[in-house]
Amino acid sequence: MIQLTNVSFGYRRQKPVLQEINLEIKPGNIYGLLGKNGEGKTTLLNIMSGLLFPDKGECLVFNEMPEKRKAHFLQNIFLLPEEINLPDVTGQEYIKMFAPFYPTFSNEIFEACKESFDIDLTAPLRKMSLGQKKKAAIMLALSANTPLLLMDEPTNGLDIPSKSIFRKLLASHISEEQTVIISTHQVRDLESLIDSVIILDRKEILFNKPLDEISRKLDFRKVETEEASFYSEPSPSGTVGVVVNDTAEKSIVSLELLFNAATSSASRSKIKDIINH
Protein backbone atom coordinates (compact mmCIF):
# COMPACT_ATOMS: atom_id res chain seq x y z
CA MET A 1 0.00 0.00 0.00
CA ILE A 2 2.79 2.43 0.91
CA GLN A 3 6.31 1.89 -0.27
CA LEU A 4 9.14 4.24 0.56
CA THR A 5 12.47 3.45 -1.10
CA ASN A 6 15.64 5.27 -0.05
CA VAL A 7 13.69 8.41 0.76
CA SER A 8 15.68 11.39 2.02
CA PHE A 9 14.29 14.75 2.92
CA GLY A 10 15.58 17.94 4.52
CA TYR A 11 14.12 21.40 4.95
CA ARG A 12 17.64 22.77 4.55
CA ARG A 13 20.51 21.46 2.51
CA GLN A 14 23.11 19.59 4.55
CA LYS A 15 20.53 19.06 7.32
CA PRO A 16 18.44 16.04 6.41
CA VAL A 17 15.44 15.18 8.57
CA LEU A 18 15.03 11.76 6.98
CA GLN A 19 17.89 9.84 5.42
CA GLU A 20 17.63 6.85 3.10
CA ILE A 21 14.35 5.67 4.60
CA ASN A 22 12.92 2.34 3.48
CA LEU A 23 9.45 1.50 4.70
CA GLU A 24 6.63 -0.75 3.64
CA ILE A 25 3.14 -0.31 5.00
CA LYS A 26 0.71 -3.15 4.46
CA PRO A 27 -3.05 -2.63 4.18
CA GLY A 28 -5.43 -3.44 7.01
CA ASN A 29 -3.24 -2.48 9.96
CA ILE A 30 -3.09 0.25 12.53
CA TYR A 31 0.48 1.49 12.73
CA GLY A 32 1.95 3.50 15.55
CA LEU A 33 4.63 5.85 14.27
CA LEU A 34 6.75 6.64 17.28
CA GLY A 35 9.63 9.04 17.58
CA LYS A 36 10.97 11.78 19.77
CA ASN A 37 10.06 15.41 19.10
CA GLY A 38 11.59 16.69 15.89
CA GLU A 39 12.52 13.25 14.56
CA GLY A 40 10.53 13.74 11.36
CA LYS A 41 7.21 12.00 12.05
CA THR A 42 5.15 14.87 10.67
CA THR A 43 7.52 15.18 7.72
CA LEU A 44 7.06 11.49 6.94
CA LEU A 45 3.26 11.83 7.05
CA ASN A 46 3.45 14.91 4.84
CA ILE A 47 5.55 13.00 2.30
CA MET A 48 2.99 10.17 2.29
CA SER A 49 0.12 12.62 1.76
CA GLY A 50 1.94 14.44 -1.03
CA LEU A 51 2.44 17.70 0.81
CA LEU A 52 6.21 17.33 0.63
CA PHE A 53 8.48 15.94 -2.09
CA PRO A 54 11.30 13.61 -1.14
CA ASP A 55 14.70 15.07 -2.04
CA LYS A 56 15.87 11.59 -2.99
CA GLY A 57 14.21 8.23 -3.38
CA GLU A 58 10.67 7.29 -4.20
CA CYS A 59 7.42 7.25 -2.28
CA LEU A 60 4.49 5.28 -3.66
CA VAL A 61 1.05 5.26 -2.07
CA PHE A 62 -1.60 3.07 -3.75
CA ASN A 63 1.05 2.69 -6.48
CA GLU A 64 0.90 6.41 -7.17
CA MET A 65 3.28 9.24 -6.46
CA PRO A 66 1.54 11.32 -3.79
CA GLU A 67 3.14 14.58 -4.92
CA LYS A 68 1.01 14.46 -8.07
CA ARG A 69 -1.91 15.09 -5.70
CA LYS A 70 -4.56 13.79 -8.07
CA ALA A 71 -8.10 14.29 -6.85
CA HIS A 72 -8.94 10.59 -6.74
CA PHE A 73 -5.75 9.98 -4.74
CA LEU A 74 -6.68 12.69 -2.24
CA GLN A 75 -10.14 11.12 -1.89
CA ASN A 76 -8.45 7.96 -0.60
CA ILE A 77 -6.40 9.55 2.13
CA PHE A 78 -7.24 11.76 5.08
CA LEU A 79 -4.51 13.62 6.90
CA LEU A 80 -5.40 14.89 10.35
CA PRO A 81 -2.68 17.43 11.11
CA GLU A 82 -1.45 18.14 14.61
CA GLU A 83 -2.28 21.82 14.40
CA ILE A 84 -5.81 21.97 13.16
CA ASN A 85 -6.94 25.08 11.37
CA LEU A 86 -10.71 25.00 11.43
CA PRO A 87 -12.95 27.41 9.53
CA ASP A 88 -15.13 29.94 11.29
CA VAL A 89 -18.32 27.85 11.08
CA THR A 90 -20.37 25.63 13.36
CA GLY A 91 -19.53 21.97 13.83
CA GLN A 92 -22.47 20.94 11.64
CA GLU A 93 -21.40 23.29 8.87
CA TYR A 94 -17.85 22.01 9.13
CA ILE A 95 -18.99 18.47 8.41
CA LYS A 96 -21.36 19.70 5.70
CA MET A 97 -18.50 21.57 4.03
CA PHE A 98 -16.04 18.70 3.80
CA ALA A 99 -17.99 15.43 3.99
CA PRO A 100 -19.19 15.55 0.33
CA PHE A 101 -15.58 15.53 -0.88
CA TYR A 102 -15.14 11.99 0.45
CA PRO A 103 -17.22 9.36 -1.40
CA THR A 104 -16.47 6.93 1.44
CA PHE A 105 -17.95 9.22 4.12
CA SER A 106 -20.00 7.16 6.57
CA ASN A 107 -22.99 8.69 8.33
CA GLU A 108 -23.08 5.72 10.65
CA ILE A 109 -19.56 6.41 11.94
CA PHE A 110 -20.35 10.10 12.14
CA GLU A 111 -23.40 9.45 14.32
CA ALA A 112 -21.38 7.10 16.54
CA CYS A 113 -18.66 9.74 16.95
CA LYS A 114 -21.22 12.42 17.69
CA GLU A 115 -22.80 10.31 20.37
CA SER A 116 -19.52 9.23 21.95
CA PHE A 117 -17.71 12.56 21.96
CA ASP A 118 -20.82 14.41 23.08
CA ILE A 119 -20.01 17.79 21.56
CA ASP A 120 -22.48 20.47 20.57
CA LEU A 121 -22.10 20.69 16.82
CA THR A 122 -24.43 23.68 16.60
CA ALA A 123 -21.83 25.81 18.39
CA PRO A 124 -19.27 27.82 16.38
CA LEU A 125 -15.91 26.07 16.23
CA ARG A 126 -14.04 29.25 17.14
CA LYS A 127 -15.79 29.29 20.52
CA MET A 128 -14.80 25.70 21.28
CA SER A 129 -11.85 24.65 23.44
CA LEU A 130 -8.81 23.04 21.83
CA GLY A 131 -10.04 19.60 22.91
CA GLN A 132 -13.49 20.13 21.41
CA LYS A 133 -11.99 21.40 18.16
CA LYS A 134 -9.80 18.32 18.07
CA LYS A 135 -12.85 16.12 18.60
CA ALA A 136 -14.64 17.79 15.68
CA ALA A 137 -11.60 17.25 13.47
CA ILE A 138 -11.31 13.59 14.60
CA MET A 139 -15.01 13.08 13.86
CA LEU A 140 -14.49 14.15 10.28
CA ALA A 141 -11.29 12.12 9.97
CA LEU A 142 -12.94 8.91 11.16
CA SER A 143 -16.22 9.47 9.31
CA ALA A 144 -14.41 10.18 6.03
CA ASN A 145 -13.66 6.45 6.21
CA THR A 146 -10.83 6.68 3.69
CA PRO A 147 -8.68 3.63 2.90
CA LEU A 148 -5.67 5.45 4.37
CA LEU A 149 -5.94 7.59 7.48
CA LEU A 150 -2.90 9.54 8.63
CA MET A 151 -3.16 11.05 12.10
CA ASP A 152 -0.51 13.34 13.50
CA GLU A 153 -0.60 13.47 17.29
CA PRO A 154 -4.39 12.97 17.36
CA THR A 155 -4.62 12.77 21.14
CA ASN A 156 -2.86 16.08 21.80
CA GLY A 157 -5.34 18.36 23.53
CA LEU A 158 -7.78 15.57 24.42
CA ASP A 159 -8.63 14.91 28.06
CA ILE A 160 -8.21 11.40 29.51
CA PRO A 161 -11.81 10.19 28.93
CA SER A 162 -11.73 11.55 25.38
CA LYS A 163 -8.48 9.71 24.67
CA SER A 164 -10.18 6.51 25.74
CA ILE A 165 -13.24 7.28 23.58
CA PHE A 166 -10.94 8.00 20.65
CA ARG A 167 -9.27 4.60 21.06
CA LYS A 168 -12.64 2.83 21.26
CA LEU A 169 -14.01 4.62 18.21
CA LEU A 170 -10.92 3.89 16.17
CA ALA A 171 -10.87 0.24 17.20
CA SER A 172 -14.55 -0.29 16.46
CA HIS A 173 -14.96 1.66 13.23
CA ILE A 174 -11.81 0.89 11.29
CA SER A 175 -12.47 -1.85 8.77
CA GLU A 176 -10.03 -4.58 7.79
CA GLU A 177 -9.29 -2.89 4.47
CA GLN A 178 -8.35 0.40 6.05
CA THR A 179 -4.86 1.40 7.10
CA VAL A 180 -4.21 3.90 9.85
CA ILE A 181 -0.89 5.49 10.71
CA ILE A 182 -0.88 7.35 14.00
CA SER A 183 2.14 9.43 14.80
CA THR A 184 2.74 10.29 18.42
CA HIS A 185 5.36 10.80 21.07
CA GLN A 186 2.81 9.91 23.76
CA VAL A 187 3.24 6.17 23.36
CA ARG A 188 0.83 5.19 26.12
CA ASP A 189 -2.06 6.63 24.11
CA LEU A 190 -1.62 3.91 21.53
CA GLU A 191 -1.42 0.91 23.80
CA SER A 192 -4.04 -1.72 23.05
CA LEU A 193 -4.78 0.01 19.76
CA ILE A 194 -1.99 -0.59 17.28
CA ASP A 195 -1.03 -3.77 15.42
CA SER A 196 2.40 -2.64 14.26
CA VAL A 197 4.97 -0.21 15.48
CA ILE A 198 7.36 1.95 13.50
CA ILE A 199 10.10 3.71 15.42
CA LEU A 200 11.75 6.68 13.81
CA ASP A 201 15.03 7.67 15.40
CA ARG A 202 18.07 9.62 14.25
CA LYS A 203 16.77 10.13 10.71
CA GLU A 204 16.10 6.46 10.08
CA ILE A 205 13.44 3.82 10.60
CA LEU A 206 14.75 1.74 13.46
CA PHE A 207 12.19 -0.96 12.84
CA ASN A 208 8.71 -1.55 11.45
CA LYS A 209 7.28 -4.70 12.97
CA PRO A 210 3.98 -6.16 14.14
CA LEU A 211 3.54 -6.15 17.91
CA ASP A 212 3.03 -9.91 17.72
CA GLU A 213 6.52 -10.41 16.40
CA ILE A 214 8.04 -8.04 18.94
CA SER A 215 6.26 -9.84 21.76
CA ARG A 216 7.80 -13.12 20.63
CA LYS A 217 11.30 -11.68 20.58
CA LEU A 218 11.33 -9.40 23.61
CA ASP A 219 9.97 -9.56 27.10
CA PHE A 220 8.95 -6.51 29.10
CA ARG A 221 8.90 -7.16 32.82
CA LYS A 222 10.30 -6.50 36.23
CA VAL A 223 13.99 -7.27 36.29
CA GLU A 224 16.48 -7.90 39.03
CA THR A 225 19.38 -5.46 39.14
CA GLU A 226 21.92 -8.18 38.39
CA GLU A 227 19.84 -9.62 35.55
CA ALA A 228 21.15 -8.99 32.03
CA SER A 229 18.66 -6.68 30.39
CA PHE A 230 19.12 -4.42 27.38
CA TYR A 231 17.44 -1.61 29.08
CA SER A 232 15.99 -0.99 32.51
CA GLU A 233 14.43 1.89 34.33
CA PRO A 234 13.04 2.40 37.80
CA SER A 235 9.28 2.32 38.26
CA PRO A 236 7.04 2.61 41.36
CA SER A 237 6.80 -1.18 41.46
CA GLY A 238 10.52 -1.80 41.10
CA THR A 239 12.94 -1.93 38.17
CA VAL A 240 11.38 -2.79 34.84
CA GLY A 241 13.32 -3.68 31.75
CA VAL A 242 13.53 -5.29 28.34
CA VAL A 243 15.05 -8.74 28.01
CA VAL A 244 15.16 -11.39 25.31
CA ASN A 245 12.03 -13.49 25.32
CA ASP A 246 13.40 -17.00 25.57
CA THR A 247 10.07 -18.59 26.35
CA ALA A 248 7.59 -19.89 23.80
CA GLU A 249 4.94 -17.51 25.07
CA LYS A 250 4.23 -14.07 23.82
CA SER A 251 4.95 -11.22 26.19
CA ILE A 252 2.81 -8.16 26.71
CA VAL A 253 4.53 -5.31 24.90
CA SER A 254 5.02 -2.14 26.87
CA LEU A 255 5.24 0.49 24.18
CA GLU A 256 6.82 2.97 26.53
CA LEU A 257 9.60 0.57 27.57
CA LEU A 258 10.11 -0.54 23.99
CA PHE A 259 10.36 3.06 22.82
CA ASN A 260 12.72 4.09 25.60
CA ALA A 261 14.92 1.05 25.02
CA ALA A 262 14.96 1.55 21.26
CA THR A 263 15.92 5.21 21.47
CA SER A 264 18.44 4.87 24.28
CA SER A 265 22.03 5.02 23.02
CA ALA A 266 23.09 2.02 25.10
CA SER A 267 20.44 -0.41 23.93
CA ARG A 268 19.47 0.97 20.52
CA SER A 269 21.62 -1.23 18.30
CA LYS A 270 20.90 -4.44 20.28
CA ILE A 271 17.14 -3.90 20.14
CA LYS A 272 17.36 -3.06 16.45
CA ASP A 273 19.33 -6.22 15.71
CA ILE A 274 17.04 -8.52 17.68
CA ILE A 275 13.82 -7.12 16.24
CA ASN A 276 15.01 -6.95 12.66
CA HIS A 277 16.50 -10.46 12.60
Next chain:
Amino acid sequence: MDTNFSLHRILLLLKADWIEHRKNYLFSMGALLLVWLFIIFILKLKTTDVGQQAAVFVFGGLVTFLFYCRHVGNKVHKSISRYYTLPASTLEKYLTLLIEGCIFFITYLVIFYSGLLVWKLITPEAPIITLKDITFKNGSESGIFFLTSLIFLSYMTFRKHAFLIAIAGLATYIAVFAGFYVRILKAIHDNNQGFFKSSFLFDSFEFGATLYTPLMILFSVIMLCIGYLKLKEKELR
Protein backbone atom coordinates in the same frame (compact mmCIF):
# COMPACT_ATOMS: atom_id res chain seq x y z
CA MET B 1 -12.41 9.31 -17.89
CA ASP B 2 -10.43 12.21 -16.49
CA THR B 3 -10.88 11.74 -12.78
CA ASN B 4 -8.68 14.72 -12.08
CA PHE B 5 -11.32 17.17 -13.27
CA SER B 6 -14.92 17.20 -12.17
CA LEU B 7 -17.52 19.94 -12.29
CA HIS B 8 -19.15 18.34 -9.29
CA ARG B 9 -16.04 18.97 -7.19
CA ILE B 10 -15.90 22.58 -8.39
CA LEU B 11 -19.49 22.98 -7.18
CA LEU B 12 -18.50 21.40 -3.87
CA LEU B 13 -15.60 23.83 -3.55
CA LEU B 14 -17.94 26.75 -4.27
CA LYS B 15 -20.44 25.41 -1.74
CA ALA B 16 -17.74 24.97 0.92
CA ASP B 17 -16.55 28.51 0.26
CA TRP B 18 -20.09 29.86 0.58
CA ILE B 19 -20.68 28.00 3.87
CA GLU B 20 -17.44 29.35 5.29
CA HIS B 21 -17.65 32.95 4.12
CA ARG B 22 -21.32 33.65 3.57
CA LYS B 23 -21.62 35.95 6.61
CA ASN B 24 -18.65 37.95 5.40
CA TYR B 25 -20.05 38.08 1.86
CA LEU B 26 -23.54 39.12 2.94
CA PHE B 27 -22.13 41.78 5.25
CA SER B 28 -19.86 43.13 2.51
CA MET B 29 -22.70 43.16 -0.02
CA GLY B 30 -24.92 45.02 2.43
CA ALA B 31 -22.15 47.50 3.18
CA LEU B 32 -21.51 48.07 -0.53
CA LEU B 33 -25.20 48.64 -1.20
CA LEU B 34 -25.46 51.09 1.69
CA VAL B 35 -22.40 53.04 0.52
CA TRP B 36 -23.82 53.13 -3.01
CA LEU B 37 -27.22 54.33 -1.80
CA PHE B 38 -25.42 56.91 0.34
CA ILE B 39 -23.57 58.17 -2.74
CA ILE B 40 -26.79 58.25 -4.75
CA PHE B 41 -29.09 59.90 -2.22
CA ILE B 42 -26.82 62.00 -0.07
CA LEU B 43 -24.32 63.17 -2.64
CA LYS B 44 -27.03 63.16 -5.33
CA LEU B 45 -25.57 62.19 -8.65
CA LYS B 46 -26.10 64.80 -11.32
CA THR B 47 -29.15 63.59 -13.15
CA THR B 48 -27.61 64.01 -16.56
CA ASP B 49 -24.04 63.07 -15.81
CA VAL B 50 -23.30 59.51 -16.82
CA GLY B 51 -19.58 60.29 -16.43
CA GLN B 52 -20.02 60.61 -12.68
CA GLN B 53 -21.83 57.28 -12.57
CA ALA B 54 -19.05 55.73 -14.63
CA ALA B 55 -16.42 57.06 -12.21
CA VAL B 56 -18.31 55.59 -9.26
CA PHE B 57 -18.71 52.32 -11.16
CA VAL B 58 -14.98 52.07 -11.84
CA PHE B 59 -14.07 52.96 -8.24
CA GLY B 60 -16.59 50.45 -6.86
CA GLY B 61 -15.28 47.84 -9.27
CA LEU B 62 -11.73 48.41 -8.03
CA VAL B 63 -12.83 48.07 -4.38
CA THR B 64 -14.70 44.85 -5.21
CA PHE B 65 -11.70 43.49 -7.11
CA LEU B 66 -9.33 44.22 -4.21
CA PHE B 67 -11.79 42.58 -1.80
CA TYR B 68 -11.78 39.51 -4.05
CA CYS B 69 -7.98 39.47 -4.28
CA ARG B 70 -7.70 39.68 -0.49
CA HIS B 71 -10.09 36.75 -0.23
CA VAL B 72 -7.92 34.75 -2.66
CA GLY B 73 -4.76 35.72 -0.77
CA ASN B 74 -6.25 34.60 2.57
CA LYS B 75 -7.30 31.29 1.08
CA VAL B 76 -3.96 30.57 -0.54
CA HIS B 77 -1.72 31.72 2.31
CA LYS B 78 -3.61 31.21 5.55
CA SER B 79 -5.76 28.09 5.55
CA ILE B 80 -2.95 25.95 4.14
CA SER B 81 -3.46 22.47 5.60
CA ARG B 82 -7.23 22.53 5.24
CA TYR B 83 -7.36 23.94 1.73
CA TYR B 84 -4.52 21.94 0.24
CA THR B 85 -5.50 18.53 1.59
CA LEU B 86 -9.03 18.83 0.18
CA PRO B 87 -9.64 16.12 -2.40
CA ALA B 88 -9.74 18.30 -5.48
CA SER B 89 -7.07 18.91 -8.09
CA THR B 90 -5.14 22.16 -8.31
CA LEU B 91 -6.91 22.95 -11.57
CA GLU B 92 -10.31 22.56 -9.91
CA LYS B 93 -9.25 24.76 -7.01
CA TYR B 94 -7.82 27.40 -9.35
CA LEU B 95 -10.89 27.42 -11.59
CA THR B 96 -13.03 27.77 -8.47
CA LEU B 97 -11.04 30.87 -7.50
CA LEU B 98 -11.57 32.36 -10.98
CA ILE B 99 -15.29 31.48 -10.96
CA GLU B 100 -15.56 33.18 -7.58
CA GLY B 101 -14.03 36.27 -9.21
CA CYS B 102 -16.78 36.22 -11.87
CA ILE B 103 -19.44 35.77 -9.17
CA PHE B 104 -17.99 38.73 -7.24
CA PHE B 105 -18.15 40.88 -10.39
CA ILE B 106 -21.71 39.82 -11.25
CA THR B 107 -22.80 40.50 -7.67
CA TYR B 108 -21.19 43.91 -7.89
CA LEU B 109 -23.08 44.64 -11.12
CA VAL B 110 -26.37 43.57 -9.50
CA ILE B 111 -25.75 45.84 -6.49
CA PHE B 112 -24.69 48.76 -8.67
CA TYR B 113 -27.72 48.54 -10.96
CA SER B 114 -30.09 47.88 -8.05
CA GLY B 115 -29.03 51.22 -6.57
CA LEU B 116 -29.43 52.94 -9.91
CA LEU B 117 -32.90 51.41 -10.43
CA VAL B 118 -34.01 52.75 -7.05
CA TRP B 119 -32.64 56.13 -8.06
CA LYS B 120 -34.47 55.89 -11.39
CA LEU B 121 -37.77 55.12 -9.62
CA ILE B 122 -37.43 58.24 -7.51
CA THR B 123 -35.93 60.46 -10.20
CA PRO B 124 -37.40 59.28 -13.51
CA GLU B 125 -35.31 61.73 -15.57
CA ALA B 126 -32.07 60.24 -14.19
CA PRO B 127 -30.02 58.43 -16.80
CA ILE B 128 -28.73 54.95 -16.21
CA ILE B 129 -25.36 54.11 -17.62
CA THR B 130 -24.94 50.97 -19.62
CA LEU B 131 -21.76 48.96 -19.86
CA LYS B 132 -21.37 50.54 -23.28
CA ASP B 133 -21.08 53.98 -21.64
CA ILE B 134 -18.17 52.69 -19.60
CA THR B 135 -16.36 51.40 -22.67
CA PHE B 136 -12.73 52.26 -22.46
CA LYS B 137 -10.81 53.77 -25.33
CA ASN B 138 -7.83 52.61 -27.37
CA GLY B 139 -7.59 49.10 -26.09
CA SER B 140 -7.75 50.07 -22.43
CA GLU B 141 -9.79 46.91 -21.74
CA SER B 142 -6.72 44.83 -22.48
CA GLY B 143 -4.67 47.17 -20.25
CA ILE B 144 -7.18 46.66 -17.44
CA PHE B 145 -7.10 42.89 -18.02
CA PHE B 146 -3.31 43.07 -17.71
CA LEU B 147 -3.44 45.18 -14.56
CA THR B 148 -6.04 42.99 -12.84
CA SER B 149 -4.09 39.84 -13.75
CA LEU B 150 -0.94 41.40 -12.33
CA ILE B 151 -2.64 42.34 -9.05
CA PHE B 152 -4.29 38.90 -8.85
CA LEU B 153 -0.93 37.19 -9.37
CA SER B 154 0.64 39.42 -6.75
CA TYR B 155 -2.01 38.38 -4.18
CA MET B 156 -1.43 34.72 -5.12
CA THR B 157 2.31 35.12 -4.63
CA PHE B 158 2.84 37.45 -1.70
CA ARG B 159 1.40 36.99 1.76
CA LYS B 160 1.69 40.68 2.66
CA HIS B 161 1.60 44.03 0.81
CA ALA B 162 0.57 42.31 -2.44
CA PHE B 163 -1.21 45.39 -3.83
CA LEU B 164 1.72 47.71 -3.12
CA ILE B 165 4.15 45.22 -4.67
CA ALA B 166 1.99 44.96 -7.81
CA ILE B 167 1.75 48.73 -8.15
CA ALA B 168 5.47 49.17 -7.48
CA GLY B 169 6.24 46.49 -10.08
CA LEU B 170 4.00 48.17 -12.62
CA ALA B 171 5.50 51.60 -11.87
CA THR B 172 9.02 50.19 -12.35
CA TYR B 173 7.96 48.60 -15.63
CA ILE B 174 6.42 51.87 -16.87
CA ALA B 175 9.49 53.84 -15.75
CA VAL B 176 11.85 51.47 -17.57
CA PHE B 177 9.64 51.55 -20.66
CA ALA B 178 9.40 55.36 -20.57
CA GLY B 179 13.17 55.63 -20.07
CA PHE B 180 13.75 53.36 -23.04
CA TYR B 181 11.32 55.41 -25.15
CA VAL B 182 13.02 58.71 -24.20
CA ARG B 183 16.44 57.26 -25.02
CA ILE B 184 15.25 56.23 -28.49
CA LEU B 185 13.79 59.68 -29.11
CA LYS B 186 17.01 61.28 -27.88
CA ALA B 187 19.07 59.03 -30.16
CA ILE B 188 16.89 60.02 -33.10
CA HIS B 189 17.27 63.68 -32.20
CA ASP B 190 21.06 63.40 -31.75
CA ASN B 191 21.42 61.76 -35.13
CA ASN B 192 19.23 64.45 -36.70
CA GLN B 193 16.89 61.85 -37.97
CA GLY B 194 13.29 62.73 -38.38
CA PHE B 195 10.41 60.74 -37.07
CA PHE B 196 8.48 61.10 -40.24
CA LYS B 197 5.56 59.09 -41.44
CA SER B 198 6.63 56.14 -43.54
CA SER B 199 10.10 56.19 -41.98
CA PHE B 200 11.30 52.83 -40.64
CA LEU B 201 11.04 54.03 -37.02
CA PHE B 202 7.54 55.33 -37.52
CA ASP B 203 6.46 52.07 -39.09
CA SER B 204 8.06 50.14 -36.26
CA PHE B 205 6.17 52.22 -33.69
CA GLU B 206 2.95 51.81 -35.64
CA PHE B 207 3.50 48.07 -35.78
CA GLY B 208 4.23 48.04 -32.05
CA ALA B 209 0.98 49.90 -31.39
CA THR B 210 -1.07 47.34 -33.33
CA LEU B 211 0.53 44.61 -31.25
CA TYR B 212 -0.38 46.36 -27.98
CA THR B 213 -3.78 44.69 -27.45
CA PRO B 214 -2.81 41.12 -28.36
CA LEU B 215 0.39 41.46 -26.32
CA MET B 216 -1.49 42.73 -23.27
CA ILE B 217 -3.96 39.84 -23.56
CA LEU B 218 -1.11 37.37 -24.03
CA PHE B 219 0.76 38.70 -20.97
CA SER B 220 -2.46 38.59 -18.92
CA VAL B 221 -3.09 34.97 -19.89
CA ILE B 222 0.53 34.14 -19.07
CA MET B 223 0.10 35.74 -15.65
CA LEU B 224 -3.05 33.72 -15.02
CA CYS B 225 -1.10 30.57 -15.98
CA ILE B 226 1.67 31.59 -13.56
CA GLY B 227 -1.07 32.03 -10.93
CA TYR B 228 -2.06 28.40 -11.48
CA LEU B 229 1.56 27.28 -11.11
CA LYS B 230 1.88 29.39 -7.96
CA LEU B 231 -1.11 27.59 -6.47
CA LYS B 232 0.46 24.27 -7.39
CA GLU B 233 3.73 25.39 -5.81
CA LYS B 234 1.95 26.50 -2.63
CA GLU B 235 0.60 23.00 -2.19
CA LEU B 236 4.09 21.95 -1.22
CA ARG B 237 4.68 23.23 2.24
